[in-house]
Each structure stands twice: as structure tokens, then as C-alpha cells.
Amino acid sequence: MSNFFNEKYILQETRGLKENEFVFSNTEAVGGRSDEARRLWKYLEDRFHIARVTIPERNLPTDGAGRSMNGFKIIDVRECDSWSPHDGSGN
Secondary structure (H helix, E strand, C coil), X not given: CCCCCCCCCCECCCECCCCCCXXXXXXXXXXXXXXXXXXXXXXXXXXXXXXXXXXXXHHCCECCCCCECCCEEEEEHHXXXXXXXXXXXXX
16 A cells, blocks of 8 residues: 555554454455455454355346446355355355
8 A cells, every 4th residue: 555645554554454454445345356355254254154145146236337236145154054155055
């Protein structure tokens, strides 16, 4: 991260991020493809026994520009016997 005013950031420049701290740019999608988003989701999945199940595109609306939206639901894997990390299915 660059710092316009050349001052030290407390996080990342003065010290590294803790396991439970996550930093995103204002335009970065927390849904998922950046390294930081993957680290966030891994933390949540490991600590809170959750998983993301992708919502099929056919069930989702489009945005104002007609682009497909992305969606997922959060499940508690302890309560969902049918969940599989390999196929992403779950009720």
C-alpha cells in the first residue's frame, strides 16, 4: 500500500496484520478473489465453522448495467450434513 502523505501506517508498515485483522482498498471486492479476501474467508471458515455456497447465476438479478451479479449464502457446516467442500453444495 502506498501512503500519499508519507506517514507510517500502524498496520502493515509499523507492524504486520494480526491473524484476525484484514485490510481492503475501497474498491476491492470482499466477496473473494484477492489474497486478503481469501485470507478473510479462510479465517471465518476455520474459526466459525462456516462455508460459502455459491448461489447459481440463474437465481440472481442483474445490476443496473445488465451485468450478472455474484451471490453466496453462508452455512454452518456443523448443521448441514449434506455440505461438501468439493462440490459446494449445501442446504
